[in-house]
């Protein structure tokens with residue numbers, strides 16, 4: 001593929017790397033994200049940690065390692081690494097080499113997900129993603145479905161501002177934007193309405209408040225005014241490498257009527273969202289990235305969205321900064 005049709009690397013931000021329930025205490029899970037081999041493990045006390053996969057001693061893959069209390073133990077020579085990645089003991093019971101440090105990745109765990117912070121220069125997090133209400137606050141837990149797609153987080157997030165495709169691809173009766181996009185640093189906010197035809201004549205009107213918290217985490221607050229119902233939908237795109245993602249869609253609903261009814265609506269909403277992603281996926285997989293699109297009246301605020309996205313590419317900024325300074 002021609003370089004010009006690619007996105008400029010993996011964007012900085014928070015990305016889901018696992019569902020909390022996939023990682024039991026004491027479990028070691030090898031993962032691949034950000035083009036890196038990684039290890040996700042949970043200590044005996046329940047803390048999740050994400051590290052590089054290769055042992056700094058002689059390079060064994062720590063996927064074969066074991067959790068020992070609050071440490072991760074390499075299977076090759078028994079070196080153990082603590083939460084900050086430092087080696088705390090060797091299998092020889094002798095002095096610990098001070099330089100032996102395993103690379104660690106910042107993570108957060110809430111709403112049933114483990115999120116990792118990606119920065120190509122391994123810098124610390126620059127913002128946080130919201131903690132949403134859960135079962136303790138009268139909302140259900142999130143129902144998640146996931147697919148692997150040959151695509152990029154900027155592409156999948158762009159979908160939420162591409163109102164033009166709602167009618168063509170997803171069969172909405174009508175879709176409109178409400179007000180302008182708002183950009184506050186890493187956060188982009190937009191509001192939309194859609195009319196969704198059900199059973200011929202009946203129209204379900206839904207209001208979407210979209211919050212894009214970086215390119216890996218989009219939150220859609222959905223309101224159905226006619227039924228006084230509220231849903232939180234998450235679209236979370238995690239780069240496996242520069243050209244492939246795992247896309248997770250998740251739905252949580254504010255309790256509405258009897259519990260089984262709420263759970264049934266949540267399931268239907270989750271299936272609906274999953275179906276929409278299934279309609280988008282073949283387009284994402286076969287399209288190319290047009291850096292300067294020819295936009296038309298009726299398009300959503302794509303140009304504004306593209307401007308917002310630029311802040312997440314460090315490599316580009318670094319490349320510019322490294323250009324030789326020519327003396328006048």
Ligand code: FES
Nearest residue numbers: 055057058074077
């Ligand atoms: S390679 Fe891990 S302890 Fe030697």
Ligand SMILES: [Fe+2]
Nearest residue numbers: 159169276280
């Ligand atoms: Fe879509």
